[in-house]
Amino acid sequence: EDQVTQSPEALRLQEGESSSLNCSYTVSGLRGLFWYRQDPGKGPEFLFTLYSAGEEKEKERLKATLTKKESFLHITAPKPEDSATYLCAVIGNSGGYQKVTFGIGTKLQVIP
Amino acid sequence: NAGVTQTPKFQVLKTGQSMTLQCAQDMNHEYMSWYRQDPGMGLRLIHYSVGAGITDQGEVPNGYNVSRSTTEDFPLRLLSAAPSQTSVYFCASTKDRTGGPSPLHFGNGTRLTVT
Numbered sequence: 510e511d512q513v514t515q516s517p518e519a520l521r522l523q524e525g526e527s528s529s530l531n532c533s534y535t536v537s538g539l540r541g542l543f544w545y546r547q548d549p550g551k552g553p554e555f556l557f558t559l560y561s562a563g564e565e566k567e568k569e570r571l572k573a574t575l576t577k578k579e580s581f582l583h584i585t586a587p588k589p590e591d592s593a594t595y596l597c598a599v600i601g602n603s604g605g606y607q608k609v610t611f612g613i614g615t616k617l618q619v620i621p
Numbered sequence: 622n623a624g625v626t627q628t629p630k631f632q633v634l635k636t637g638q639s640m641t642l643q644c645a646q647d648m649n650h651e652y653m654s655w656y657r658q659d660p661g662m663g664l665r666l667i668h669y670s671v672g673a674g675i676t677d678q679g680e681v682p683n684g685y686n687v688s689r690s691t692t693e694d695f696p697l698r699l700l701s702a703a704p705s706q707t708s709v710y711f712c713a714s715t716k717d718r719t720g721g722p723s724p725l726h727f728g729n730g731t732r733l734t735v736t
Binding site for chain 1: 665666711724
């Protein structure tokens, strides 16, 4: 059974204080790992897809990296508007349909 | 583009009542799905569809029905609401039916309370 574990559950940063969120996964044949951002009262919003170990993607202050066992979402010099819950999800070889396994998320609060 | 639109945003039901959560997308996506999100748990798949006329069960299908008569619409029916169905429900779609991984596009959810 595919599993996704995110840590920490909550993270409080001062504005400008860089940090990383962790996503550890167990999946049978990784086809893709996703990062989403979810604001309160909204649906998850897609950030990145990573397909293979060693891959990296960047968007503004966010950088996602992938190894064979985990992914990191690095946040450089965060701003208050980066406050949100960040979700990690994986797709494995499940026999032909989009079986996506989500983690519980990391709730990030950036304080001015 | 509106993307994925869900209605209503909020709903309160009494135990035993039935209702339909609406979901529509304007991106011509073949794949559509319903998730529920509960505190302390990741998003869990209820039902999904890979095209008009085709639906299948996800991880937690009991108590829910779906149909897909058009590419655009994918309603979720609660047959007889129970307090355990109190949750936030998200509809999501993506362009790939079963092939290479593509990101899901989510609606903004329906917050359902069953008393």
